[in-house]
Amino acid sequence: MKNFQIIKALTSASAVTNLSKETDAKFIAGGTNLVDLMKKNVTAPDKLVDINTLDLKKIEFLSKKVSIGALAKNTQVAEDKVIKEKFPLLSLALAAGASQQIRNMASVGGNMLQRTRCPYFYNTDMPCNKRVPKSGCGAIGGSNRMHAVFGASESCIAVHPSDMCVALAALDATVFVEGPKGKRKIEFTDFHRLPGNTPEKDNVLDAKELITSVEIPENNFAKNSHYLKIRDRSSYAFALVSVAVGLDLKNNLINDVRLAMGGVAHKPWRLTEAEKFLKGKTVSETTFKQAADLAMKEAKGYGENNFKITLGTNAIIEALTIASSK
Amino acid sequence: MSKTSNINRVDGFAKVTGSATYSAEYKTPGVVYACLVGSTIAKGRIKTIDTKKAEWAPGVLAVITHLNVDKPVGYQKAKDKHNFGQPLQIFKDDSVLYYDQPIALVIADTFERMQYAASLIKADYLKEEHSTELKKAADKEKKVETEKGNDYHRGEQDGYKNAEVVLEAEYTIPTEVHNPMELANIIAKWDGNKPTVFTKSQGVEGTRKSIAGVFGVPIEDVSVNSEYLGGAFGMGLHTWPYEIAALIGSKKLNRPVKLVLHREQMFTNVGFRPYTIQKMGLGATKAGKLTGLTHEAVAMTSSYEDFMEGTVNMSRFIYDCANVSTRYRIVPLDTCTPIWMRGPGEATGSFALESAMDELAYKLNIDPIEFRKLNYAEKDLEQNKPWSSKYLLECYEGGMERIGWKNRKNEPGSVKEGDWLVGYGMGTGTFGCYRNPTSVKAKFLPDGNLVLQCSVNDMGPGTATMMTAIGADITGFPAENVIIEMGKSGLPKGPTQGGSATTSSVGSAVNDACKLLVEKAIKLASENAVFKNIPAADLELAEGMIVSKKNSSKSISLISLLSENKLEELAVENQSKGTEEAKKYSIYSFSVHFVKVLVNPNLGKIRLAHVVSCADIGTVINQKTSAGQMFGGAVGGIGMGLMEALEIDHRFGRPINNNFADYHVPVNADIEKQEVFFVNKKDPISNPMGTKGLGETALVGMAPAIANAVFNATGKRVRDLPITLDKIIETVKV
Structure with a gap:
C-alpha cells in the first residue's frame, strides 16, 4: 500500500470540495471494501476523505416514505424496529449479507458502491477489463461459477455482490447525491449500470459525487415479502443467486408485486416482465413457475455458471412461495 | 475415571486473554520487517528483476534476490535429502518452479x-509452458519405489474382477489448504554463527536439523522456539523457504528479522493436501462377502520433491478381504510441494473406499453397516497380526443409536421431512497409533510445584493439558501445581507433533519420568531419620507428602525433604519408547462418522441436520480437549465434504x-x-496409559459419510x- 493522506470532512459540501481538489481521491466510510482494495493494490488513492463525521446516519420516517442516511450502518438499518415492521425485505437482505462484524462497520452508501468480488478483478496478475480497461476478461473462459447470466458483455461478466441493493431495487428506492454541480436524485434501478464496453464504471455516480441518502416509498409489501439467498455456506458467502420478493396480496389475488435478483448481473436485476405477468393473477404453483420461466428467459450461462439458470428459476418459485405463505 | 480426566485446558486462559506469545509476537529489540515478493508466472526463468525503486524507497534496509544473495553453504551440497527430495532452495538461481514462488525478500x-x-x-x-492440472498430466505419472510407493498385492492381483458383484468407480478430491488462523511467521536472528528462530513449527528438533543443514552449523547451535501455535494441521511439519529467507536476511543485516506470510501466500507457499484421483474396484458375493478390493491413487506432487502419503493404506487392512491390490502413483506439477494435512492420506483414501463400500452395499441391497459388519476384520491381514484392541463395532452401534439409523431407508429419496429429502450416511476412519522416542524431565521444586519439560509443541490439541493430567495423576499433585515447559529447543527432546502420536509418545514419557521421580523421592526420603527402620517399599507419595503406608503419623513433605537435603530441585530425565511387545500387534484408532442431511433438490441446498462422530481411541486422557479435537476434526471433514477446494485457473497456473x-x-x-462420543476403553498394548491417538481419525471418514448421506437423500x-x-441440482429434476 502506498502512502496516502487522510482528512476528516465536517460537512457534505466540504467533503465534496475536498475530494474535488484531488485527481485521485476517494471518500471513505466503513472502509470494509475500500481498504481491502487498497491492500491488494487494486486501487491506490493519494487521498482519502473521511466522511464518518458527517450528519448522515439518521433513519427518518416521513410521510409516505423513509429516508436512510448514507452513513447509517448496515446493522443499524437491519435492526431498526420500524424498518423491520414496514420494510422487512430490506432488513432481511441486509442481515443476509457479509458477516456481523462487517455489517457493523459497513454503511448504506458504501454498500451500494462496493466493487465486484470477481477473482480476476482482485488479482492484479490477471487480466480484468474492470480493473485495467482493455486488458481482457479473465472470467470468460476461466473460472466463472459466480458470474452473471444477465446483461453481461464481451468485456465483463462480473456481478454486483450486494444483498441490500437487491432489496432497494425491488422497493423502488431513490438515491440522493451531492456533487460539485449541486444535488440530484437517481432512481435506484438506474444507479448501477451494465458493463457494456466500459466495465470500469459500476454506476452512474460522477467521480466527485457523494451519496447522502436513500429514500424508499411506503408500500403494501410488508406482510408478504421475502429475501431468499442461495450460497455455498450459511453465512459469510456471496449469493450464487438471490431473490427479493414483495407481494401485495388480497386474499389470493396478487394486487401488486416487486421482484429482483442478486448474483446474476452487473447490477441488481429487477424482473419487470415477471412482475407484469404476476400482477392480477392468483397465487398458484403454476403461476409462479410461469413467472420464473419468463424471468429467466434471457439468461445465458458461461460454462461453470450454467447451473444458475435452473437454480434461478427454482429460487424465484421458492421465494414467491415463501412470501405468499407468510 | 481419574480426577484429572476433565481438567480445563491449561493454556486456555493465556490464549483467550491474549497473553500467550506466538512466534511473531516476541518482543525483539532492533527487529526489522520483511516480506516475500512472489513470481507472477508458474514456470520459467527470471529474465530481469528491477529492485532499484524498492532499494531507494524510504526505510528499506535490504532487497535480496538470486542476484545478490549470500548463498547458504548447505546449497552447495550434492542432494540434501530432506524428507522426500530437495526442498526449494530459495534465491538459489533464476528458475521459477511455481506461481508465487518467492523471488525477492524486502526488509x-x-x-x-x-x-x-x-x-x-x-x-x-x-516463460515456459506450465503444467498444473493433474487430469491433463497423466503421462507424467511415476512410481516411486519406497514403502509408500510400492504396489501391494494380497491373494490374487485385481481379484475383484472375478466376483459375483463388481463395482468400479473413480473418485476425485481437489487440492485443500491447511490455512490455520495464525499465519506462517518467524523472527530470525543470529548471534555470531548461531541462529535463533521463533517460528511456527510442529517439530522443534526437525526445524533445528533443517536450519543446521542449510546453514552448515552444528544442530546444537540452532535455537528454535515455537511455544504456542494458532493451529497448523500439518503445515508446520516442513521447514519452508520463508523461514530460510528470514535467516538469510537476518544474517546479511546482522539484525533480527520478522517475516509473516500474507494470507494469499498461505495458499501457495506452505503446502496443501494434494489433488488426488482414485480408482476403486470392489467385488463381493451376492450375500455381501468382499472377495476383492483394488485401490489405485494418482496424486500430484511438485517438480522438485516426491511427496507421498498413505492414501491407499486403509484399503489393505480395514476389511476382511482375501484379494487386495493397491497402487500409488505421483505426478509432478508446477506447484509448491504438498505436505501432510490432517488425516494425511487416509482422509483422501477413505473418501474413495467408504464411498465405494456404500455404492456396493446399494448394489447388493444390504444396509451399509450390515455390509461392513459382514466384512469385519478380526485381525490385521496386511501385517498378519492381531489388533491390540478394536472397538469399531461399538462405534457403529453408538453412532446408529444417536443418529437414529433405524429411520433410514435403503431406497434413496424415500424419507421426507416437509419439503426436505432426508438422507443418512456413514463413513469409517482409522489411523495408525505410533509411539516415538521421547525424553521428559520431571522435577519437584522447593515451592511445591512439579515441572515437566519436553521440547514437543502444542499446536492446539491440548498437549500441555494432557501432560499436566498425567503428571498430576502419577504424583498426586493438584493440576494447578504442575508447570509445563515445552516448545523450545534445549529442553529434553520431544517428537514432532504429527500423526496423532503425541499423547502416546509424550504422555508415556511423562508417565515414566514421573514414576521414576516418585521412586527417587521415596528413596531419598527413606534415608531420612523420620523413616528410621522403615524400608522404601513401605513408603508412598500422597498429597505432597511421603508417608509410611503402615504408620501414617510418620511422614515428611516433599518441600521439607528438598530443604533438609539443601536441594534446589529433585529431578529425573528419562527417555521412553515403544516396547518390543507392541511390535507383535497392529495398533490403530478407529472412528465412524454418521451424518443426517436434509436436501432441497430444487435449490441444491444440503443441511447438516445432525452429525455424530464416534471413536475408539483407547483411554481418553481428557474429555474436554478430546471432545474439542474430535469436534474440530469432524468440522475439517465437513469442509472437505462440502466446501473446500483450491481452484486453479490452469491457463495461468494460479489459484483464484x-x-x-x-x-x-x-x-x-x-x-x-x-455430537461426539468415545468408547473410552484402555488399549492393553499401546502404551502405559492405553491411549491410541485422535487428531487424524477425527477427520478421516467424514467426507464419505456426507457423500453417502446425500446419495441416500437424493439418489445422486x-x-x-x-x-x-x-452438483446436486444438475441432474435432480424439478
Missing part, C-alpha cells in the same frame, strides 16, 4: 515501508480463490447439531469433492 524498518517497497519490485520472465472469503470452510450455522452420487449445490 525495511517498519511494516508499512516494507509493504510499499515490495510493491515496487517488477520482474520480467522467460486464495483468500478466506472465497475459499470456504464451514461456519457454525452450517452444522445444526453435532457425487464422486468429486466438494459436494457443492450445483
